[in-house]
Amino acid sequence: MTQFNPINWKTHPPYIHPPYRSTAKRGPLKKLLPLPQKLSELTGPVFGADTVNELDSDLTRNARVNGEPIGERIIVVGKLLDESGNAIPNALLEVWQANACGRYIHKVDQHDAPLDPNFTGCGRVLTDANGEYRFTTIKPGAYPWGNHENAWRPAHIHFSVFGTNFLQRLVTQMYFPGDPLMSLDPIFNGLPDENGKKRLVSDYAHDITTPEWALGYRFNIVVNGPKETPFETKEA
Amino acid sequence: MSQFEQSPSQTIGPFFRNALIEMTANQNNLINENTAGQKIIITGLVLDGNSQPITDSMVEIWQADANGYFNHPADPNRAKADPAFSGHGRSEAVNGGRYTFTTIKPGIIPGTVTPYINLRVFARGMLIHAISRIYFSDEAENDNDEVLNSVPAERRHTLVAQLDPAEPIPTYRFDLNMQGENETVFFNP
Numbered sequence: 001m002t003q004f005n006p007i008n009w010k011t012h013p014p015y016i017h018p019p020y021r022s023t024a025k026r027g028p029l030k031k032l033l034p035l036p037q038k039l040s041e042l043t044g045p046v047f048g049a050d051t052v053n054e055l056d057s058d059l060t061r062n063a064r065v066n067g068e069p070i071g072e073r074i075i076v077v078g079k080l081l082d083e084s085g086n087a088i089p090n091a092l093l094e095v096w097q098a099n100a101c102g103r104y105i106h107k108v109d110q111h112d113a114p115l116d117p118n119f120t121g122c123g124r125v126l127t128d129a130n131g132e133y134r135f136t137t138i139k140p141g142a143y144p145w146g147n148h149e150n151a152w153r154p155a156h157i158h159f160s161v162f163g164t165n166f167l168q169r170l171v172t173q174m175y176f177p178g179d180p181l182m183s184l185d186p187i188f189n190g191l192p193d194e195n196g197k198k199r200l201v202s203d204y205a206h207d208i209t210t211p212e213w214a215l216g217y218r219f220n221i222v223v224n225g226p227k228e229t230p231f232e233t234k235e236a
Numbered sequence: 237m238s239q240f241e242q243s244p245s246q247t248i249g250p251f252f253r254n255a256l257i258e259m260t261a262n263q264n265n266l267i268n269e270n271t272a273g274q275k276i277i278i279t280g281l282v283l284d285g286n287s288q289p290i291t292d293s294m295v296e297i298w299q300a301d302a303n304g305y306f307n308h309p310a311d312p313n314r315a316k317a318d319p320a321f322s323g324h325g326r327s328e329a330v331n332g333g334r335y336t337f338t339t340i341k342p343g344i345i346p347g348t349v350t351p352y353i354n355l356r357v358f359a360r361g362m363l364i365h366a367i368s369r370i371y372f373s374d375e376a377e378n379d380n381d382e383v384l385n386s387v388p389a390e391r392r393h394t395l396v397a398q399l400d401p402a403e404p405i406p407t408y409r410f411d412l413n414m415q416g417e418n419e420t421v422f423f424n425p
């Protein structure tokens with residue numbers, strides 16, 4: 001059975017990252033133990049077309065009550081790939097985000113910014129046969145959080161990714177290019193590697209920007225790929 | 237060298253509920269009237285290093301059907317898998333840090349000796365999820381399981397859900413201790 005690469009800890013954040021205060025008591029402290037990759041690790045839920053409907057990928061329409069949501073309309077596209085560059089089709093992506101003012105509809109969000117009656121900030125989409133996805137939404141606002149004095153999260157969209165097996169599961173966040181709050185953010189800075197950080201920052205995509213309508217952003221996502229056998233390795 | 241590098245994980249944050257739970261209700265009930273197997277309940281607390289409940293956490297499980305099969309292309313027995321069982325469940329732990337699943341006792345996966353469930357926990361304050369397993373206290377063959385035997389003996393109990401004899405539906409208690417003396421064993425597959 002094809003084995004997959006493990007979590008690459010050079011690019012993923014550690015469990016304990018003291019500047020993000022809540023990590024101190026929540027991440028495991030003991031060393032992770034090895035687990036052989038057997039059938040239960042190399043399988044995962046299979047999602048069909050009935051998992052999502054067309055409105056799920058348009059957050060500017062899927063929660064309308066009495067009008068359009070307020071804010072800057074954007075289109076986010078991207079490709080889900082594994083580390084070998086194989087596209088992953090029919091994979092479920094779930095997204096959630098704050099509204100244009102930086103407020104979530106979640107009842108625990110106490111940020112003193114207005115809710116938008118026409119926006120829940122929640123969507124879902126399946127990747128197509130080429131591993132590509134596309135959704136339309138509103139650019140999220142920055143919001144304060146209690147981690148430290150004057151702490152603000154950079155604008156971000158949360159992504160939940162199911163690949164094809166248990167090992168490819170990923171929950172991450174997409175950021176926007178040029179946001180000055182990124183370099184001040186302990187969550188973003190929990191990433192150990194500069195290249196890894198870059199991979200979480202979307203690119204402005206003028207080819208996706210639609211005249212008179214919305215700006216485009218591109219955000220590709222890479223999950224664990226199959227281990228390459230020595231035969232396939234072409235080292236110089 | 238791989239052509240592409242993995243996109244790094246980020247915390248699920250505190251506000252996943254509306255997207256991941258409410259829009260897709262009943263994800264903590266994996267069964268319906270057509271699902272084969274013995275109905276069971278698995279429930280437990282997600283606890284931090286101070287033994288306080290982590291009320292903004294989420295647990296996901298992945299398990300075989302009653303015969304040990306997965307409805308997935310990688311399973312050579314996929315054709316025999318129970319069409320009334322997806323094997324995937326998800327439970328928030330917002331109510332006092334308690335998660336609960338209604339499911340069936342998994343069958344024994346060919347090549348293994350005892351039933352188990354794969355588990356992941358996500359939380360605000362975790363930049364990346366943690367992976368563990370649930371075994372069952374009433375299974376005699378646990379002693380012969382390759383993975384359990386690879387775990388230091390004094391920590392094995394953290395992977396075994398305890399059957400509660402008082403409940404009418406077989407109910408297993410399985411707390412996740414993120415830290416502390418009884419820190420759950422987490423894996424790096």
Ligand SMILES: [Fe+3]
Binds near residue numbers: 097153158249
């Ligand atoms: Fe957020």
